[in-house]
Amino acid sequence: MDWDKLRIFHAVADAGSLTHAGDMLHLSQSAVSRQVRALEESLNATLFHRHARGLILTEQGELLFDATRAMLKRLDAATARIRDSEEEVFGELRVTTTTGFGTLWLAPRLTKLYAKYPDLKIDLMLEERVLDLPMREADVAIRMKEPSQADLIRKRLMSVHMCLFATQSYAEKIGLPVTPDALSAHRLICQNPRSAQVGAGATLVSELMSNDISSLLTVNNYFGVLQGVLHDLGIGVLPDYLAHDFPQIVRVLPDIASTEVPVFLAYPEELRQSKRVSAFRDFIHEEIIAYRRTLRD
CATH class of the missing domain: 3.40.190.10 (Periplasmic binding protein-like II)
Incomplete structure (x- = not known):
């Protein structure tokens, strides 16, 4: 299957519009339309319902969109892993945790992390929903229970009451x-x-x-x-x-x-060598040690 056609299909499905997809891909609407029609012909399937307000995926289109979305996430993970093996600590790190822990414990301590790594860009995603780390919805998670997903490196940080x-x-x-x-x-x-x-x-x-x-x-x-x-x-x-x-x-x-509420830090096995993840992990470990020291004093 032609990867270029799949890439264009994914952009159209994500944008819901040939025009918007073309803008993102720097292609004309007609070129995008031709590629989508060619893909539909090669699959002998209709991928979009077309109407005046845009495009809606058919059942077959939904199946293909799920597949291309998973492929792109895996490619992003591979790209990040390659870059992290070569780069210093800079670039984006997506961290997910709960609203309470993120606003009340983590965010106030990030000053120290930025002081050490000023080129690091933290995307702090605060929500109660458990994001899928292996599918790269986030790079690192701090959770109020032990993660159950496979292929994760996990470390217990502390206990909360x-x-x-x-x-x-x-x-x-x-x-x-x-x-x-x-x-x-x-x-x-x-x-x-x-x-x-x-x-x-x-x-x-x-x-x-x-x-x-x-x-x-x-x-x-x-x-x-x-x-x-x-x-x-x-x-x-x-x-x-x-x-x-x-x-x-x-x-x-x-x-x-x-x-007792256990607090765990977790990240995908494939990011084991990531310098950004290592920097964040070590920072959290140092802050936990400092926090425990204050409890003893």
Whole structure:
């Protein structure tokens, strides 16, 4: 099968338009159209439904688009691997992690990484969805559970517990509960039960709600929960690592905590020799060591 025709087909399928695909490929619309028709003839199949607003893939077109998308991702991976074996630490590194960990722990520490590697370009993708590392949706992942995908190098970084926090000023103005049932006199700030979150946090919130909580503020991520706590709206359910970076918050009911949440760093086996990945991995390792040292002090 002619690779040039497949490349042009993929561009058309991705853009949904002959004209837009031609612009990206620096080809005329008629040249793109001829290549697509030639591919359809060679396959004896119709790949697009054509209508006034653009092009829609047929069932056969969807099958071929899935195949070309996988091929291009593999080519991107091979290209990155070749470049990483020769280059210094520069270029783009796509890092995925959860919104909470990415905004509250990782992003504030990236200053040190950029100071060491100013030509590195981090694309930080914060979402709860688990991206497919072998298919190169991202280069590196930090996840709140051990990755299950095959062909990944994985390293356990640390453990996190969800705990109760309030500000020192809230404690001075309102006071803090000394028993779980006294939580009913306070507003609880936590993630919405319907939002994506670690199971340990959801379980802890469910247990806390049994204390007849009368006032509640729910947010769909931990960054929002933290903002509520910092503005003295109540007592929040937050990761324990925040106690180091936000000294104005204090533990509430220290005996209450979620079960352990393991934090893993993972990247594809094929990026083992990547200088960008190695630089990021070593940076994270150094930051974890520094974080653990503060816990001992």
